[in-house]
Amino acid sequence: MRLKLVPLDTTIDFFAIRRVTFGASLVAMIASVLVFAIIGLNFGIDFRGGTSIRTEAQNPVEVGAYRDAVQPLGLGDVAITEVFDPNFRADQHVAMIRIQAQDGEEAVTPEVIAQVESALQNLDDTLRFTAVESVGPKVSGELIRAAIIAVTLALAAVLFYIWLRFEWQFSVGAVAALVHDIVLTIGIFSILQIRFDLAIIAALLTIVGYSLNDTVVVFDRVRENLIKYKKRPLKEVLNLSINETLSRTVMTSITTLLALLALFVLGGDVIRGFVFAMIWGVIVGTYSSVYVASAVLLMLGVTRDWSKEKDDKSGGTQFGKSEA
Template identity: 70%
Template structure:
């Protein structure tokens, strides 16, 4: 017996409440922007500046013990990660990242000395291999580089979908991506989870995941536009979403199972990244069905794909990739 998360041959009308869902999404986007500008994000060391300390030890690293040893120093945002060095397999390496202290461009030498003393009190054999600082200027450059990466990804999607389908499909897909990114930034602003370069990687992954879902639906829409030329565009869109719904839900659920396991068992190092991915999978699945397709319905689309239309699509519009 095959497992089905969605009933076979569904005939749900996804546009019955499209005005309500679009309005709700627009309200969430506005709320996300308001939160971002009023409360901001809890930027990590990558964006605020700070100091990275690399330590070497002959015994196994206890990250919790290291964190407890440093807790009394009131250092603010501290990230402790065990690193495997393949060049020296018997050596236990730890990377400690400390945010820039208020009023200082980097962690002062006195603070570093206190850190060394606290860790050596716990582990006398510990060695400090390297100390590196990231100043505000470099952090500012990282912020702009991250913004450029997200914008470039969205523009690349716009260009690809335009060539693959028509400009109406492109607008719908990009609107869904912008929706997903804005809501993700909004939830991070609300819950104040640390926002660093790992979250930017999650945002780019969300863009790719949401695009994948959207392209699957749009491919079926294009096939059905050719097959059912007398059906209204709304009926074709409903038919296409229902036909791909089982695949969409199964992909999202199996992905979420893995992500939830990582969120619960993966520890603090990757928790922010996994949280962003979980949220992105949920809103990405939602936007593929309720945002991208709804916008396509409102913009309209060429119905007769057997004829060339120089004003719609591009030279690659009929290629099945």
């Protein structure tokens, strides 16, 4: 018995309220930009600068206990992660503690580091501090620039790829959807003031890939149906294509969300921001594939002169002789 989340013969008119949905997307993007400009992001240590302390102990690392020991010091953003390496001895337990730079300081002062060491050694007397490294504002600024360049290059590569595979109208629609997803993700992080670090940049790039995959699946079916149904209006072809791929879209989104929700609940504080970005990205990415990418394609229109159609008697594809 096969599970069907969506009937195979759906006939939903996705563009019946396209002005409302597209307008809502524009308003949400503008609001996200304004919130980002006014409130800004809660940058983590990677972007604000700070100090990393590497510890080693004979007893197993208890991240929660470490965090409870450091919290009374009032150091702000403190990230604690356990380091795993197959080359470690059985009694070698390593942790990485990252502390954000305090106000007016480029890095954590020696006095603060001494306080952290004292608090943790009271927790575990076998604890040793093997390395202390600081990240200054200059390095943080370079990381911000590198992150912006990475996202920009990803969008440019998507634009070029879709342009080559389809038509320029398709590429504009795909990039519009990706920009929509990224802007809304940054907006929600600004509103909720969730810590924004390099892991979130990785999440943004992953969202770009997920959203693009969903959009390309729809666009590929649109291209097939434009050839198959040469006389149908573009709106009908788009609706047909989205309905035909709806079952796949819903199944992919739900299974991905199930895995992400499990990570969000059970994965711990270290990856919670990354997982939240992914959950948000899956939701807005699925939405934008239909209500942004396809809506932009509908507004721009598309040329139906498909390369070999004039020279090939079969119309250039297996659907060349079909017409509705």
